[in-house]
Amino acid sequence: MRLGLTVLIVGAVTMATVAAGAPAPAGPRALAGTPEPAVAEAGTAAPVWGECTMPPQPGIERDPRQQCATLKVPLDYRAPRGRTIEITISRIATAQPGTRRGILLSNPGGPGDQGLDLPSALATVLPPEVLDQYDLIGFDPRGTGHSTPVTCGIDPATPRSHVLPYPAPDGGIQRA
Numbered sequence: 109m110r111l112g113l114t115v116l117i118v119g120a121v122t123m124a125t126v127a128a129g130a131p132a133p134a135g136p137r138a139l140a141g142t143p144e145p146a147v148a149e150a151g152t153a154a155p156v157w158g159e160c161t162m163p164p165q166p167g168i169e170r171d172p173r174q175q176c177a178t179l180k181v182p183l184d185y186r187a188p189r190g191r192t193i194e195i196t197i198s199r200i201a202t203a204q205p206g207t208r209r210g211i212l213l214s215n216p217g218g219p220g221d222q223g224l225d226l227p228s229a230l231a232t233v234l235p236p237e238v239l240d241q242y243d244l245i246g247f248d249p250r251g252t253g254h255s256t257p258v259t260c261g262i263d264p265a266t267p268r269s270h271v272l273p274y275p276a277p278d279g280g281i282q283r284a
Contacts, residue, residue, distance in 0.1 A: 171228040193256035222253035
């Protein structure tokens with residue numbers, strides 16, 4: 109975990125440095141990373157922030173300032189009005205709202221890593237000037253942690269050695 113956290117910290121500081129010279133992102137489109145038409149068609153609303161009621165990730169002490177919310181996003185962005193899933197997100201709001209420049213989005217990496225409590229981990233190591241200017245945002249990607257689970261139809265008890273290599277010799281995962 110120590111090496112992973114070091115890489116995460118270096119990446120976050122680099123992102124903060126780059127973001128300091130960039131304009132603040134506009135609206136939920138920037139947070140979701142989706143094309144504007146898909147967001148408009150999906151009817152994305154601003155997150156409703158509240159207490160993080162789920163247990164924290166092992167090894168991370170959750171900052172009491174961290175809040176959580178859920179975003180509904182399309183399961184398939186090619187069909188933005190179709191079935192939706194939920195992505196659980198978190199934030200630690202800037203310490204100085206008057207100097208807010210935008211958000212610092214942390215990506216847990218992976219695949220399969222949870223990132224809901226990354227703002228709490230980052231708040232302990234980022235410089236005060238970053239915490240004063242940016243909301244720290246974390247999330248559990250699709251299918252991880254507290255976001256909607258996903259499946260490829262593989263029984264969770266199946267050993268990984270039976271799933272890999274990808275693509276499998278018989279054609280791998282098939283589209284339904």
